[in-house]
Amino acid sequence: MLKYRLITALILIPLVIAALFLLPPKGFALVTLGVCMLAAWEWGQFAGLGSSAQRLSLAFLCGALLALMTLSLPNYHYSVHLLPIRVSLWVSLVWWCAALLLVLSYPGSAGFWRGSKALRLLFGVLTIVPFFWGMVALRQHHYDSDPFFGAWWLLYVMLLVWGADSGAYMFGKLFGKHKLAPKVSPGKTWEGFVGGLATSAIISLLFSVYAPLGVAPFTLLICSVIAALASVLGDLTESMFKREAGIKDSSHLIPGHGGVLDRIDSLTAAIPVFACLMFLVFKTV
Structure with missing residues (x-):
């Protein structure tokens, strides 16, 4: 399994950077739209x-x-x-x-949405649609003056999230004793x-x-810390929905990695939260 994970990662990471x-x-x-459609297809199981x-x-x-939302906007x-x-x-x-409250109160919170397909579909819309616009808005940032400026921002958030995931995995394997959310994801x-946050902090420092x-730097630090925390929440939230659906992976589209949602669950929270903080809260536009 580890072999397939490494091979897939070595293929996907250069492709993602090239796309950025x-x-x-x-x-x-269009590429982001395709990813969101695959994510929606997988979310159907959760619903x-x-x-x-x-x-x-x-x-x-x-x-x-x-697509309709995109076509309603001025020429990209x-x-x-x-x-x-x-x-x-x-x-x-x-x-x-709201998702944080659902995760913290799980499994009690599941009584609120477990029996409602409409609510579970709504949760999918609230996850996937803002993720799309966060990706697109960050990539488009200052595009007219510098076509690569937004790409650096997106790469930064992605590295922040990947660093948090990798750091959490390594520190958890080496030192993990106290469960983070045993009712949602017993392995965390x-x-x-803490190791994941420390890894993200190092990445933030190097990037800055x-x-x-x-x-x-202070604005970047605040947004980065909250985005890293949001990435953990995104992972836990998907784990909660998978546990309710009785599945281990969202699909088997990516060898060794599961499905698209398994790869972007952290990003679905971190990307739009980071974009909201940078653009609308701290107004760095």
Whole structure:
């Protein structure tokens, strides 16, 4: 399994970086749209959609919703001042605060949404749609003056999240004794959680020194810490929904890694939360 994980990672990471820096805004939005449709297809299991036709319909409906929102905006100039993007990012902040309450009170909280497909579908919309707009808004940031500026921001958040995941895994394996959320994800520990945050802090420090992010260090630190915490919440939230659905992986699309949601669960929280904080709270536009 580890062999397949490493091989897949060695293939996917260069492709992701190439997409960030080489694709034009339209191409990047289309690729992100495709990823979101796959994520919606996998979310169908969490919502209790049993048939392949229902899950495919959900994927196409998600794609149609995002496409319609995109077409309603001016020619791929995705400024956070545009209402659909601004609302999506604020909604994301509210949703992840609510998700934190659901995770902390699980399994009791499941009594509120377990029997409702509509609620579980709504949770999927609140996860996937803001993720799309967070990705697109960050990539588009200052695109006219520097086509790569937003790509550096997105790469930064991704490295922050990947660092938190890797650090949590390594520190958890080496020192993990105290369970972080045993009712949601028994494998995660407080030692891994602290190790992941420490890894993210090192990445933030290195990036602030050597990469062209163009933001005040204190603002970057606050947004980075909250984004790293949100990434853990995104992981735990997906684990909670998988536990309710009785599945280990969201799908088997990625050899050794499970499904698309298994790879982007942390990013679905970290990306829109980071974008909301940077653009709408601290107003770094």
